Amino acid sequence: MPPRPRARNYDPAKTRAAVAAQLRHVRDVVGGLDEERLAAPTRAGGRSVRELIARLPAEAAAADEDGRALAARCAELVVHSDDLAAATGLAVPYDRQALATAVRLLADGLAAKAPGGSVELRVPPFAVVQCVEGPRHTRGTPPNVVETDPLTWVRLAAGRIGWAEALESGEVTASGERADLAAHLPVLGGNGGDTAPGQV
Structure with a gap:
């Protein structure tokens, strides 16, 4: 059996900042969506845009989360940002650090x-x-x-x-x-x- 790869370390402060920056990008895009776009289905398990927005973290991340947990939250946020872009037809910017972490x-x-x-x-x-x-x-x-x-x-x-x-x-x-x-x-x-x- 080949050896397991060594886990990468993720800096909690940088990752928290990346999550916060990506959330700002998402909120800037979804803030002006009309009812038709909010009801549109996404690729995320059949959820609507409205349901997907509701699942996004309300804040950057809890201070007690470690770097890996924050990185997982960041990856989910990047995936959902892409889901929102696909469902709405709007460009969602990506924070470079958030995309790199994902x-x-x-x-x-x-x-x-x-x-x-x-x-x-x-x-x-x-x-x-x-x-x-x-x-x-x-x-x-x-x-x-x-x-x-x-x-x-x-x-x-x-x-x-x-x-x-x-x-x-x-x-x-x-x-x-x-x-x-x-x-x-x-x-x-x-x-x-x-x-x-x-x-x-």
């Missing part, structure tokens, strides 16, 4: 769910992790590489888009015979739930 937490979640060193997941500029059991890569260009952008990775990890769909659209590139992450996605709500938030 990407890193979800990449770490994949590495914990599918431990190993045969595939390298790259989500520039925020994360690179090795995952999936098999021959470990040690130097040079890895034989199995998956690369995507931050929002596509968040959507894949949260189950908002499927692996085949992301490959077909060109939002994900995958090279090498082991570079198929379909069996390990989504990260949220799957096995290894202690590494990422639950159902969102």
